[in-house]
Amino acid sequence: MSNGKNKKIEFGDWQTPPELTKKICQLLFEHNIFPSSVIEPTCGRGSFILSAIETFPSVKYYLGTDISEQYLADTTEKISPFTKKMDIKIIQADFFTFSWDKQLESMPEPILVIGNPPWVTNSGLGSIGGKNLPQKLNFQNHKGLDAITGKGNFDISESIIITMLENLRGHDAYLAMLCKTSVARKILSYSHKNHLSFDLCKIYNIDSKKYFDVAVDACLLCVHLKKQHQPIQCEIYNDLSDKYSILASFKKGRFIANLQLYEKWKHLFGDEKTSLRWRSGIKHDCAKIMELHKSHDDYYKNALNEEIQLEDDYLFPMLKSSDLANGEIKTINRYMLVPQSFVGEPTDRIKNRAPKTWQYIQQNEKLLDKRTSVIYKNNPKFSIFGVGDYTFSDWKIAISGFYKSIRFRLVGPYEGKPVVFDDTCYFLSCKSEEQAKAIYDLLSTDAVKEFYSAYIWWDAKRPITLEILNMLSINKLADFFGKDNNYTGFENSKLCNKQEQLTMF
Ligand SMILES: C[S@@+](CC[C@H](N)C(=O)[O-])C[C@H]1O[C@@H](n2cnc3c(N)ncnc32)[C@H](O)[C@@H]1O
Incomplete structure (x- = not known):
């Protein structure tokens, strides 16, 4: 000291x-x-x-x-x-x-x-x-x-x-x-x-x-x-002179932020296994190398200010939390290098398919090898996480984990490619534009805001979590608003097959 x-x-x-x-x-x-x-x-x-x-x-x-x-x-x-x-x-x-x-x-x-x-x-x-x-x-x-x-x-x-x-x-x-x-x-x-x-x-x-x-x-x-x-019931006041409080309490071991809203909307709670699950964006822990800005034609710049020519096979337009929080998304100039299409996929196949991309990641091997998280150990070189079929669907609904409001974004393909997110975002991967728009309408209701407000502690570092997002049953929500399967396109997504469960991250 x-x-x-x-x-x-x-x-x-x-x-x-x-x-x-x-x-x-x-x-x-x-x-x-x-x-x-x-x-x-x-x-x-x-x-x-x-x-x-x-x-x-x-x-x-x-x-x-x-x-x-x-x-x-x-x-x-x-x-x-x-x-x-x-x-x-x-x-x-x-x-x-x-x-x-x-x-x-x-x-x-x-x-x-x-x-x-x-x-x-x-x-x-x-x-x-x-x-x-x-x-x-x-x-x-x-x-x-x-x-x-x-x-x-x-x-x-x-x-x-x-x-x-x-x-x-x-x-x-x-x-x-x-x-x-x-x-x-x-x-x-x-x-x-x-x-x-x-x-x-x-x-x-x-x-x-x-x-x-x-x-x-x-x-x-x-x-x-x-x-x-x-049982503990806690009154929460905005300040020392506040006369009105919100009641918080424990339900099934979880500290509920707003008991009244919990009771009102608990019928929408669901943990059924459907493929319509919220996912985290891609985790790569190396933004310097994996996140690039378009320079011109097929040239990109990384955070080290290096200009590199890359094939577009492994490049996807990407959004971060701040993009999701700021107004309408009109143009995207940031791209993510996504070297795998599922967790654990061998990466050496990049060499033949996209030689310039292979050369680029080889040149930056040291930075990528330096990633300390244990998840990278015993996995192919240059591995990423939070990737699967769901990453490559064209239509998604996304939300930032960091922002202090429940604000969903409907995200369609950009320049003909699916948009990907970094791991500060969560998203639902939809099977079609029609399904995405239908679910987006449902998620934009006050019922959903109130449902999630029962569970979210807004002062937390990351108030919105995957666990909380997945507490809402979208099937029950659709039923509640009298929407049938044709409207939401759920029938194909209700049950995920075993293979999909195995690859879920
Ligand atoms: C946040 S200050 C608050 C002081 C006082 N309670 C007040 O409200 O003004 C924390 C106090 O804890 C004392 N402190 C820190 N570690 C301590 C320990 N292990 N045992 C007793 N006091 C400790 C510090 O000396 C300091 O005065």
Whole structure:
């Protein structure tokens, strides 16, 4: 740990401004939360403790802990006017080694745990050489594939809040803590799986730009623990003063973003195996070489600014997320090199069919071989993923996984060739223009927007996922709107044959 900036990152050191801590304490008071003890486990400069002192006359005992000696000195000075009248302890402690269970035994209830634990991930710590981690490194025991896909990455605040909730089991206790909204959802998913019950569960979104000058979706997570088991129902508010909430809850293990819309449209849910499935665009992990712009005639330019002459056999017009999000698509000038027509297809056949293309990928062998993802191991050289018959159908309906709206695009062939997508997009491959237009009309209805809004968490990095898109049964949707098979052209696509299932990615 060399510099002050890294130190700030390692210890997630964004102190909460008193304006916000006051608002939060006031809100809790207005909700009839009258604690007898208050704990601030990462109290920093003590804004939460001071606001709690000003707000809750019911409190008999305060405990503030933090790892930073300097901050504790600040806090001790700030609270000195109150220490004669009140039982306040400010202790230097590392959250991860402190005996919370013993501490809680002696505290008058109800207990309120309040604060703002550090906003940093374990991989963020790794990149700056930080060591501020819980002892159990593989927190929540993520293994194998999860570790590869990044699920083993967690926020320090996630481990602090879950550790606190586990210690609070069996106590009459509230927890009100600021964290990223993605972290709040992970904590509630953990609580659902591990039977932590709450009779009050609220998420208030907060303006992190205004209070912390950072662009992160953050919230106040507020719960009251309950001894008897009860399913989690969480009220979600747009901000601390919002009076209206959206109810979120767990259904079949999934955290549903909008329970009301879920109940309204759950009859359209379907996971039947049809060939009309949403697919991811092509994954190649080498845009520098695989994505090209047309220069003139059969000359193309890659991102290294090299001009190359290529046959058009393996080149397809391509669209990215940003193309799908921006208005009508009139012209396409980007092309993708698609060296395989199905996953695992030998690539050496390119040599005879398209010698210039073969020479180009051979010349860039090093960059392509450098792709680190395990999926490329034990597969033919220059392999790509997310490719199959469905890639080459002329008519498709596509959507970006990154954008914050449910906006489908009808995409037909361009210059006589099917359009392909990169792996930030999802698409439905249709059998004909007629079928594509019919399904596009169905997908453009408010019913579909509402159906998906039940499942989508808009603050997620990639809010729209393949899993969510495939939850909607297009057959049931067509039935709902009284459209028959002739209209949608479904009869040929209802059941996929075994071969197709085998090649599905
Ligand atoms: C986001 S700041 C919040 C400070 C304070 N809670 C507030 O709201 O203003 C996080 C605090 O966590 C403290 N911290 C970081 N790692 C800690 C650890 N392992 N144990 C205890 N405190 C820690 C930092 O020193 C810092 O003061």
